[in-house]
Amino acid sequence: MSTSAVLAILGMGVATYLTRLSGFYLLRGFNVSGPMKAALDALPPAVLMAVIAPVILTTGWAESIAAAITAVAAFFRLPLTVTIIIGIVSVVLLRMVLTA
Amino acid sequence: MNPARRDFLTGLSQVAPVVVAYIPIGLLWGTLAAAKGLSALEALMMSVIVFAGSAQFVAVDMWQDPVPVLLLTFTALIINVRHVLMSASLSRHVEAIPRAWHPLVAYFLVDESWALAERRVLETPLTLAYYLGITVPLAATWWISTGVGAMLGRALGDPSALGLDFAFSAMFIAILMGFWKGPSTAGVLAASGAVAAGTHLAFDGPWYIVAGGLAGAVYAFVTWRREEAA
Numbered sequence A: 001m002s003t004s005a006v007l008a009i010l011g012m013g014v015a016t017y018l019t020r021l022s023g024f025y026l027l028r029g030f031n032v033s034g035p036m037k038a039a040l041d042a043l044p045p046a047v048l049m050a051v052i053a054p055v056i057l058t059t060g061w062a063e064s065i066a067a068a069i070t071a072v073a074a075f076f077r078l079p080l081t082v083t084i085i086i087g088i089v090s091v092v093l094l095r096m097v098l099t100a
Numbered sequence B: 001m002n003p004a005r006r007d008f009l010t011g012l013s014q015v016a017p018v019v020v021a022y023i024p025i026g027l028l029w030g031t032l033a034a035a036k037g038l039s040a041l042e043a044l045m046m047s048v049i050v051f052a053g054s055a056q057f058v059a060v061d062m063w064q065d066p067v068p069v070l071l072l073t074f075t076a077l078i079i080n081v082r083h084v085l086m087s088a089s090l091s092r093h094v095e096a097i098p099r100a101w102h103p104l105v106a107y108f109l110v111d112e113s114w115a116l117a118e119r120r121v122l123e124t125p126l127t128l129a130y131y132l133g134i135t136v137p138l139a140a141t142w143w144i145s146t147g148v149g150a151m152l153g154r155a156l157g158d159p160s161a162l163g164l165d166f167a168f169s170a171m172f173i174a175i176l177m178g179f180w181k182g183p184s185t186a187g188v189l190a191a192s193g194a195v196a197a198g199t200h201l202a203f204d205g206p207w208y209i210v211a212g213g214l215a216g217a218v219y220a221f222v223t224w225r226r227e228e229a230a
Helices: A003-026 A034-058 A061-075 A080-099 B003-035 B040-049 B053-062 B069-079 B082-093 B099-107 B111-121 B128-152 B165-177 B183-202 B207-222 B224-229
Strands: none
Touching: A003 B040, A003 B053, A003 B069, A003 B082, A003 B099, A034 A061, A034 B082, A034 B111, A034 B165, A034 B183, A034 B207, A034 B224, A061 A080, A061 B165, A080 B003, A080 B165, B003 B040, B003 B053, B003 B111, B003 B128, B003 B165, B040 B053, B040 B128, B053 B069, B082 B111, B082 B207, B099 B128, B111 B128, B111 B165, B183 B207, B207 B224
8 A cells, every 4th residue: 555545545534524524613603593594594405406406407308307307206205215216217218218 | 112223213214225326336436446556445445534425536537656645635625615514504403412423423424414414404303313324324335335346346337327326316306305495495496506507517626516505595695684574
């Protein structure tokens, strides 16, 4: 095992862990209310939307349509596993149809 | 059944489909790492110490001899900046978890565990048992599948052929629907989605997640007063 490989792994590990830990201290001592609370409450859906935006908006029709089907399945409160399977089956079928 | 055991099992059942989707991705990463010259031990070390899928894929892509230590470190930092937003958000919901465990909660914070934990908070306080129920299987699956992939050392095929690349998007969509609170949510999602997609098209790299997340939060901040009056 090379020293530089170990150093790179440790460096990446420390950098990654700092991003995951820092949030726990950012808001400490702040009394979060009003518009700031609204902004923080909006973070989970906003970040989730940002994570999936390239796949569902800029990849292709198969992914966009499969995303809409998945959202409908989730809207009807199907179990998470079922919703994911519906999404996967949709995207596979749509990719076959749309690239054929 | 005692509450901790019940929470742990609930976490296990909710994370199960994600665990299944981790396996081919982990195997794929392991084979790519081996092809770039990482030993199985180095690959396993990276999965345990870094434990970050997208950063690890980029790192293997950039891997060369001599290993660019500082560049890889900085790249991991950039790719994972989104975790600052995620951990800041989750830190508001960890009152039921003893503070001594928070460093471990942070270690296990990946996109998938964060999304499930935030979804859980909408219904019931987040307990350590539930969090471990979702994160321990995820981490163990990642370590084992990447290690096995590196030992096999040859490509096993493209996960996108089976649609498994879409499993994570499908899970995030499903979880996202749980945050729907009416028209105000639509505005947050529109702001986030538009800014993230635009950023993704305009800039290389993972900036789109932070940009979209902040855009949604800013929208909520700016529109707060009007909603209060309505």
